[in-house]
Ligand SMILES: Nc1ncnc2c1ncn2[C@@H]1O[C@H](COP(=O)(O)OP(=O)(O)O)[C@@H](O)[C@H]1O
């Protein structure tokens with residue numbers, strides 16, 4: 096390969112795209128690396144979930160509503176991991192990438208807009224894989240005894256990812272970057288504290304329980320707890336709630352998403 | 356329609372016809388039309404707000420006009436975006452790069468999208484990016500522009516859109532960028548650049564499209580646009596019969612006393628004109644002072660056509 100671009104013909108046009116799959120994979124890995132190198136993202140996606148996992152599994156059984164707190168806490172922390180990456184992290188990244196013209200420019204390269212969205216989804220799944228492995232490892236060290244089927248749990252994680260990705264893209268694709276930052280972080284906290292993510296729905300006041308059950312956060316938390324803590328099969332009711340939120344957000348995002 | 360033959364026949368890399376675009380009450384493009392000859396450097400020149408960015412955004416397929424027609428490499432940039440992406444390089448007026456990205460990793464990443472990218476190290480070296488360690492967010496304006504320029508050309512495109520490429524560059528960086536653009540042309544690519552810098556258009560472009568308020572007011576080579584406007588000026592005592600020069604000058608020339616003691620002769624500047632003026636001065640026993648010859652600049656042309664200067 097030439098080591099200078101100055102000789103005549105060195106800049107002669109020779110257009111051509113790399114194989115599509117490879118481009119998307121490169122972009123997904125780039126997104127994964129960006130997340131793992133970003134301090135704020137690491138706080139949201141790994142530090143807070145792990146601290147909660149360790150802290151809450153030491154809470155008195157009466158408070159958690161189980162004599163094995165870690166069994167209830169670990170599924171909720173997995174749900175939080177999904178929200179932190181698919182929703183909060185993705186919305187913030189999209190908001191700033193829009194602001195800085197990154198989405199615009201990448202859309203004009205062979206990656207294209209569709210490729211970019213596929214790569215982002217893949218990137219989210221890769222980050223989640225890292226999260227699940229770390230969270231599960233720490234939980235097992237804390238004595239976690241997961242019940243149910245791993246396949247069902249993974250299916251629920253994927254459905255939750257789709258729903259929260261749609262919500263994240265809806266948020267990040269419409270508001271200004273600062274607005275997205277504030278709302279995405281705010282909702283992360285609200286869902287964590289009041290949305291049934293880590294705290295089981297039945298731990299809230301009775302009036303609030305029915306609301307939590309209809310929130311995507313409550314549905315995802317309860318779905319994972321029913322599978323991994325109680326060994327239940329497919330949690331259809333919660334999947335239905337997630338599907339409705341996901342479809343609604345997805346349709347709205349498709350119409351309102353702005354690339355700049 | 357997409358074969359190279361078809362393009363060779365029309366000879367245009369980009370054709371824009373009667374483009375109209377409004378942002379709310381602002382009519383950004385108002386019947387803009389021009390062509391970019393294949394293999395040329397075409398400068399879309401106009402003051403801020405003329406509609407340059409809107410125009411290239413439409414050509415890039417990013418924005419749709421309200422009406423009008425655009426053809427890029429024989430294709431419709433909105434409908435055939437997927438086929439154009441690998442053939443067209445884009446440098447945005449600002450941004451486009453991850454705020455936390457560093458020059459070489461970002462460039463390498465973009466290069467990996469293409470089948471035959473330029474050698475990243477050589478390109479980075481040429482554009483002075485090898486020693487830039489800062490993240491994009493913290494780069495100087497010139498470093499950002501050089502990185503964006505590198506990203507636009509790394510995929511070896513046939514056609515490159517550069518939106519105000521030298522904005523924020525220091526004179527040295529500007530020279531490096533200009534040399535790159537000139538080599539792109541001599542190596543066979545087509546380049547469309549927007550600029551509000553007259554010297555950039557005069558120096559780089561084979562073809563200049565003068566844009567004002569969303570319309571192309573003039574187009575042609577810099578020489579064509581500035582030709583015919585040459586003049587020689589000098590100072591001497593007031594009230595001299597300068598009109599006597601006219602018979603010895605080519606038809607269409609003018610000779611007048613602009614203000615007392617300040618004379619201008621509008622005629623092709625050359626040895627003959629100088630000889631005629633010297634002879635006339637000698638005849639009247641005057642020594643001309645402050646003698647200058649000047650070609651018309653694009654700025655003069657813009658002023659003449661629009662009645663306004665390029666700079667606010
Ligand atoms: N997104 C936008 N919304 C509203 N007005 C815009 C927008 N983009 C450009 N304009 C207006 O359209 C006109 C042309 O803008 P632009 O194409 O950016 O011109 P230039 O690049 O020549 O400076 C200007 O008056 C500008 O203020």
Ligand SMILES: [Mg+2]
Pocket residue numbers: 407408409448518519
């Ligand atoms: Mg502009």
